[in-house]
Amino acid sequence: MRRGFARVLDQIVGAGFSSWGVAIGLLAAAAYGYTPAGEVLFAPLDRLHWGLVAPRARPVSRSRVATVVIDARTVAALGPVAAYSRATDVRLLERLHGAAAVCLDFAMVTPQPEDALLAPAIARHGRVVLSAQSSAQIGHAEVVLPPSPALAAAAAAIGQRNLLVGAGHTVQGIVPYLKVRATGDEEPHVVLQALRVAGDVEPLRNIRRFIQAQVSSMGQIVPGALALALPTHFNLDQYSYIDVLEGRVPESALAGRIVFVGDTATDLAGGPYRLSAASAPLARVQIDAIATNALLHGRIDLRVPPLAQMAIGVGIALGLIAICVLTPRRRLNLFAFGWAAFVIAALSVLPQVSQRWMPVGPALAICILVYAVYGWRRANNAHSALQRELDVLRAGPAGGVLPPVPDDTRSIDEIGDLMRRIRESRTAYVELIQSLPYPVFVEQGTKLVLSNEQGRELLDLLAGDDKDEAHRAILSLTRKESAAAKASREIRTAELTLNGRTQMMMVTPFGDGTDLADAGSMICFVDVHEIKAAAERDRMTLRHMAHDLRNPLATMLLLLNEHGASGRHTDADFLANLQRLVDYSLRVAQEFTQLSRAEHLDARTYVPLAAADLVAEAVDQVWHGAAAKKIDVEGPHVHGDEAFVLGNRDMLLRSLINLLDNAVKYSPPGTTVDVHVETQDAEVVIRVEDCGIGIAADALPHLFEPFFQAAGASDDPTLGVGLGLPLVQAVVTRHGGRIDVASTLGRGSSFTIRLPRVEADALAE
Incomplete structure (x- = not known):
């Protein structure tokens, strides 16, 4: 069994590419396409595909996450200085005393005199998370700048704010743990810290299981990233800073919720960011809130494990190799494009049924690569075969009927001219067969390769919609005469009954009679049923006519004999009887002639x-x-x-x-x-x-x-x-x-x- 599998595999690989090396190279390319380095090449396509097929979070009526933002109304009401004053943040924290966690999403690196007021307020609240600033580029940082010491000491937690960002500042996820090179420590993301402080630890239990190197839509490899299934638009409760500060928002509206406080009036916090190419620009505080809500509901972009992706990529390549080797040439394009369409459809459906996805770009690229390599080799083989045929035609039966041409001057134009002549000959041959008024088939290698319109009608009569059965029926009827004609190199004829009618079959062999397995023949069926039936009718009619004429003629002969023996003179009665009998005989002959004419009207x-x-x-x-x-x-x-x-x-x-x-x-x-x-x-x-x-x-x-x-x-x-x-x-x-x-x-x-x-x-x- 193993030897049989090896033979099949050798046929697929060896026949299609003439060496194991090329096939192994293609399979290796398929596996490499699903490494992060390989995905970089197709990152824009993959993210476009992900944007089309990814399941999106539905808007929630009341989430555990909300935002309080310094907007234009707040700046207008308080003034630019007071709006961003840490003393004002103290008043806000008093209004948010019932929140499960409060994340002050501001840059507070520089110490200020007002820290003496804000730090005690943070400590009294006990559930405040502050954000740190970093110089991170792609998943690691030289240094992380925490908030001012007084604030940092009072905060319940501090978190960094690194994001997985692609083209157009579209956010694809977060960097949950930022590695600091100077110390070797890992800084958690502010989103994780907010969930931990609020007591929502369930999303954090297995968070490291979903962390892996991600490729952004800009083609950057971000190690240790967490891809999130984010909505296409901001869909959380958002309140104006001034409304909360002045009591227009009831404290109960924010009680028990994770509240992110930040700035949307300026771009000092970075950004603007987008959730999709068509979404409105968002501030950092809104992005952090959306990411927290996604983690809270388990909306993580789960990737198929890397080894599984590589195995699937190799399987996709093997499938297309098998199609290219085993599929007949006339159906190759249909099957190859069908396989590529199936792969794309399967990868598009995967996120809908399993909450996992894998990039489509490498799969599409390996399909194109395999098809291109196979097509090139097939074209090269066809070119070589045509060159050999051209050499044979140039050599001729007498050692050369065409002038030799050096190899370096032999061009594709010469082969094209040869193909044109072959097509013209084939067209004339097919038109000749189509013009014949009776069924004609061309058989080669025990297969019917051509038939005219009358032949196709005969196939329909023999087996209806089952074309294969009709072909087998014709080949079974003609097998003996076809073999004899090929062996003798002479036209063979035979009479047979086909579909209840008498047919005269003629078999004309092709080739030189040396290779009977590949030689072909032309098979013609001439319907002689009506001719034989007409001959039989004429024979029966003549028999009836002879029978009916025998009686009057015998009577006339008897009358003549009797009259001659009696020696009597001819009388009128005798002549009348004789005339009546002769008239009857003439009418039989005349009416038979008329009937024969009627049966052969055109x-x-x-x-x-x-x-x-x-x-x-x-x-x-x-x-x-x-x-x-x-x-x-x-x-x-x-x-x-x-x-x-x-x-x-x-x-x-x-x-x-x-x-x-x-x-x-x-x-x-x-x-x-x-x-x-x-x-x-x-x-x-x-x-x-x-x-x-x-x-x-x-x-x-x-x-x-x-x-x-x-x-x-x-x-x-x-x-x-x-x-x-x-x-x-x-x-x-x-x-x-x-x-x-x-x-x-x-x-x-x-x-x-x-x-x-x-x-x-x-x-x-």
């Missing part, structure tokens, strides 16, 4: 005909015989607009005359034959009604069979030979119509012909 020779005029001419031709028998032929009665049909005038006229002759022949004297012509939607209806002897019900199904007579075999040749109605049916069918019969014994019959109608507008065009 629709391409049809012309427009006025139905009423055609029926009127047929009535005129039978009128004399009907009048001699004292039968009235009434019509044609035309109902509706003038109607046209496409057809053969002589054969349609012959058919109508046959129907009228039958009506007159089987009707008693003194009766009437009615002829009607009417239009019904897309049909022209011609109906002949008589008051004759009628037709028995058991005879109706056989009425249109050749040589069948409703009254059975009759010795009276004047009643017909049984080919008139078959002629009518053959003519009507060849014109795309149908004929119906209704009859009652003793009351008469009605024959109705329905033919396709042609609109007069279409005839004019």
Whole structure:
């Protein structure tokens, strides 16, 4: 099993890249892309992706975190000096005595006389956090400047304020512990200190588990950072410093809450900062409050562990390598782009279902790299193959029919010209196959590689939507003859039944007959079903005709023999009988000829005909015989607009005359034959009604069979030979119509012909 896996892996790697070294290099690049140094290259793309897919914090109705800010109203009310006076902060702390923690988010590094007032107030409150200033650049600092000694001694905690900031001053998180190089100490962030002082230690228990090197959107590696899932806009309660100081904000509104006090009227505290590219600029105090609220609710940007990211990156690269090696060329682009789309979609969904994310930039880059390397090697192999083919063509069968060209002057233009000629030949070849009127298939290596339109229709008839099954059916039918044709280098023919019809199959081999596995052949199917059926019908008709002619001819021979033996002179009765028999034989031959013509009508020779005029001419031709028998032929009665049909005038006229002759022949004297012509939607209806002897019900199904007579075999040749109605049916069918019969014994019959109608507008065009 392990050897089999090794063979498959060798096929994927070796076949696609011809060496393990290239494949290992690609996999190493995939792993490197998920190191912090690799992520630097794609940081802007990754942060853009994170901004689109990251789950955002919803606004809260009342958070445990609030801000009190020195705004323009405060400065206007107190004046610039008093607004930033530490004595004023003493009054504020008295108003915030019920807060769980108060963070004075100001720079208080320089000692001032008012520290003597503020320090006791801080100590009395007991839950005040002060901020320290640092020279930190990317996660470490040379020195951290604490607040003035008096204030620092009175504060419950002191914290630094380093942030993870990207392009456009968008805040991505905080640096929870800042390492001071001078002392080797770690300074906690003011956010962590505020949570600890307020007694909210739950978010701090496992905080170090989520700390890792982060890459900002500016491409900087920040070690020991904590990425936070921050909202897109500031969404906490914020109060004006002057309103709190003057009691317009009830003390209960801030009781039990973590309150950040800072400055929004100036940019002395740094900034401005943003939560997203589209958000309003924020001050440092607002950012610290938002970060505290995110930690309080566990909204930490959890990264997939680095080793897992590297493993996933290698898996993405291996997947695309497998696609590039194992996918057929015509589907390669679809599968490759589909794989890249799947990877991007999976990495986009990951934060929604697991609260973890991993950068999308390295994954997209490795997909592009693998596809580019594979495409380059495939193009290079194709170029080499074309060069070899060109060398073969130049060498020719006699050792060189094209002038040799030095390798350094052989250009892609020469190969392009060769490809153009090959495409022209292929196009001409395909057009030739498509122009053939019967199904044609091209088979190569036991696969169907080409078929014309008629061939595809035959495949649909064989297996419907299952194309593979249809291909197997054709190949199974032709396998024996195709192999024989390739071996003998001769065209092979065979007759077979396909889809219930007789087909003549012809197999024409390609190639030189040396490599039968790769040689191809062209397979043609010619439908000879109708030809064989027509031959069989003609054979049966001739048999019937010979049978019917045998009786009158034998009778004539007997009469002649008897008359010659008696020595009598020729009398009138003898001649009358002889003439009647000869007339019957001639009518059999004539009507058989008419029937044969009707069965081979060519629709391409049809012309427009006025139905009423055609029926009127047929009535005129039978009128004399009907009048001699004292039968009235009434019509044609035309109902509706003038109607046209496409057809053969002589054969349609012959058919109508046959129907009228039958009506007159089987009707008693003194009766009437009615002829009607009417239009019904897309049909022209011609109906002949008589008051004759009628037709028995058991005879109706056989009425249109050749040589069948409703009254059975009759010795009276004047009643017909049984080919008139078959002629009518053959003519009507060849014109795309149908004929119906209704009859009652003793009351008469009605024959109705329905033919396709042609609109007069279409005839004019």
